[in-house]
Amino acid sequence: MKANWKLIGSLFATFLRMGPLTFGGGYALIPVIEKEIVEKRKWLQSEEVADIVAVSGSVPGAVAVNSATLIGYRIAGFGGALSALLGIFLPTFVLMIGLSLVYVQMKDNPKIEAAFLSIRATVVAMIVFAAIKIGKTAVVDFATGALAAVAVCLLLFGGSFVHPVWVIVFGALAGIAVVKIRALLGRKTKLEEKEPVYDYMI
Amino acid sequence: MLIDLFLTFFMVGLVSFGGGYAMIPLIQEEVLNRHQWMDAVQLADIVAVAGMSPGPIATNIAVAVGYHQAGPIGAVVASTAMILPSLALILAAGKLIMRYRDNQLVKSSFFGLRPTVAGMIVYAAIVFAQNSGITMDFGWQTWSQIAIFAGSLFALVYLHKHPFSVVLLSGLVGIAVYG
Numbered sequence: 068m069k070a071n072w073k074l075i076g077s078l079f080a081t082f083l084r085m086g087p088l089t090f091g092g093g094y095a096l097i098p099v100i101e102k103e104i105v106e107k108r109k110w111l112q113s114e115e116v117a118d119i120v121a122v123s124g125s126v127p128g129a130v131a132v133n134s135a136t137l138i139g140y141r142i143a144g145f146g147g148a149l150s151a152l153l154g155i156f157l158p159t160f161v162l163m164i165g166l167s168l169v170y171v172q173m174k175d176n177p178k179i180e181a182a183f184l185s186i187r188a189t190v191v192a193m194i195v196f197a198a199i200k201i202g203k204t205a206v207v208d209f210a211t212g213a214l215a216a217v218a219v220c221l222l223l224f225g226g227s228f229v230h231p232v233w234v235i236v237f238g239a240l241a242g243i244a245v246v247k248i249r250a251l252l253g254r255k256t257k258l259e260e261k262e263p264v265y266d267y268m269i
Numbered sequence: 270m271l272i273d274l275f276l277t278f279f280m281v282g283l284v285s286f287g288g289g290y291a292m293i294p295l296i297q298e299e300v301l302n303r304h305q306w307m308d309a310v311q312l313a314d315i316v317a318v319a320g321m322s323p324g325p326i327a328t329n330i331a332v333a334v335g336y337h338q339a340g341p342i343g344a345v346v347a348s349t350a351m352i353l354p355s356l357a358l359i360l361a362a363g364k365l366i367m368r369y370r371d372n373q374l375v376k377s378s379f380f381g382l383r384p385t386v387a388g389m390i391v392y393a394a395i396v397f398a399q400n401s402g403i404t405m406d407f408g409w410q411t412w413s414q415i416a417i418f419a420g421s422l423f424a425l426v427y428l429h430k431h432p433f434s435v436v437l438l439s440g441l442v443g444i445a446v447y448g
Contacts, residue, residue, distance in 0.1 A: 087323050125379060127285045128355030129325030136359050148360060152352070159324025163332040164344055166318050174314070178448050183314055185443025186436055188414040190317045191397045192421035193432055197290040198390035205383030214381055218388025222294055223395065227302070231295040234385060235284045242381015243374060258376040 075146045081108065082135050082154030087162070096131045100138070110142050131155060207257075210245045214238060270339055271346050273304060278331045278350040285355070289319070289326025291386040293393035296330060306338050309400040316397070321436040327351065413446060 085099050097120055105113050119141070123133035132155060139151025173179045206212045218238060221229050246256045277299045285292050293316065300306050307315075315337070319329035328351055335347025398418075421439055424430040 125375070126355050126358055127283055128352065129285070129289070129328055131325055132328065132352060133355050133359060136356055140360065145360065148356070152356065156324075156328070156348070156352070159322065159329065160332055160344070160348060162322055163319070163324065163329050164336055164341065166322060167333050167336045167344075170314065170318060178444050181447035182440035182443040183317065184414075184447050185417050185439045186317045187310075187313050187397075187400075188417040189421040189436055189439035190313060190320060191394055192418050192425060193320050193435070194290050194293070194390060194394040194397060195422055196425040198387055198394060199426065201291075201383065201390060202387040205387045211380070211384040215384040215388040215391070218385045219391050219395075222389065222392040231298055231389065232280065232284055234294075234389060235286065235382070238381045238385025239378035240381070241385070242379065243377045244381075246373075246377035246380060256377070256380065258373075258380055 071143055072146075074143045075150045077108075078139050078143060078147050079150035079154040082139070082151045083157060085135075086155045086158035096134070100134060104138060111138065115141065214241055214245075217241075271343065274335055274338060274343055274347045275350040277304070278335070278347045279353060281327065281331070282351040282354040285327055285351075286382055286386060289328075289330065290393055291389045292327045292330075294389050294396070296327075296334070297393075297396060300334055306334065309396075311337070313397060313400055317436065321433050410447075417442060 081103055085096060085103065097116075100120075101113065101116055104110050105116055111119075116138070119137045120130070120134050123130045123137060126133050132152060135151040135155040136148045140148035143150075174183075202215065206215055218234050221234050221237070222231065225234075246258070249256050281292055281295055281299070284295070297309075297312065300312060301309060312334075315330055315333045316326075319326050319333060322329055328348055331347040331351040332344045335343035335345070337343070339346070417439060421435050424435050424438075425432065
């Protein structure tokens with residue numbers, strides 16, 4: 068494919084404008100992508116975008132970044148993927164550096180210290196909220212509930228012997244094993260047709 | 270240092286299923302225990318800032334940790350390393366991914382991955398609760414922190430407030446209560 072620089076440029080500009088909207092993560096961005104890519108620019112069909120988002124959820128990495136990369140790739144090949152990725156990532160990158168700078172400057176200010184004392188408790192609430200959201204779609208029967216409990220115990224009591232990476236590998240293998248064993252016992256496991264949408268927080 | 274940053278966040282990027290909060294146990298293990306780049310309170314503050322900024326939480330954490338360790342270059346190295354695995358996967362197997370998504374094996378591994386990820390997030394919450402002082406002793410500060418936690422959770426779950434406004438409000442409450 069011959070690089071189409073004009074298309075690649077407007078891909079970059081489009082995703083650059085969307086970047087600051089990815090508040091708290093990926094899925095909040097999807098309606099915005101639909102509007103820009105499907106309705107306004109007519110680069111892709113609505114079903115294609117839905118497919119891309121579903122795939123992005125099953126590839127490691129952030130959904131917003133993966134979706135942007137895949138959409139860019141679909142529209143303008145390798146160059147399109149890179150320009151969309153840079154476009155979506157650049158604004159949040161700059162902002163995060165700015166916030167880190169501000170934090171370093173102000174963290175010893177007693178008012179900021181007091182604010183973060185409270186914010187730290189709120190962060191725990193945000194994490195619990197994320198767990199509730201994913202838990203709702205993930206823990207659907209006894210086996211998945213047990214898997215979640217085993218993951219917590221492995222991490223809590225595994226100490227330095229259990230690296231979190233192994234917990235993830237274990238989860239994937241356990242999923243395959245559970246489905247296989249159930250099939251041997253003649254029971255069917257209901258597998259999700261589509262990746263569940265967790266809104267923001269991802 | 271830069272190589273360590275790259276390797277750490279490349280690994281995080283490689284197994285980053287289920288969103289940023291699920292990656293916290295892994296980031297903790299690497300950043301706090303293995304490399305001792307910062308203490309638990311600093312990481313908790315980074316997660317707070319990452320959670321209220323636009324952009325994916327895990328990538329935001331990578332930018333902030335990289336910046337903390339090695340300035341702007343560190344931020345670029347950490348976030349590039351984080352994005353690289355998914356970029357490579359998407360570009361190398363763009364069409365294959367579309368096909369294998371419906372593969373039975375892939376689907377059943379996600380059947381197990383999802384609850385595991387939920388468990389990892391629960392663990393992250395437990396560790397953060399310990400680090401933020403909620404479980405340290407039962408003075409008035411602990412009780413006030415529990416109250417702030419409960420209020421924040423209520424605002425997120427039942428009032429459907431955006432994380433940004435919850436963090437902002439919590440900061441103001443903190444200034445009023447502890448300032």
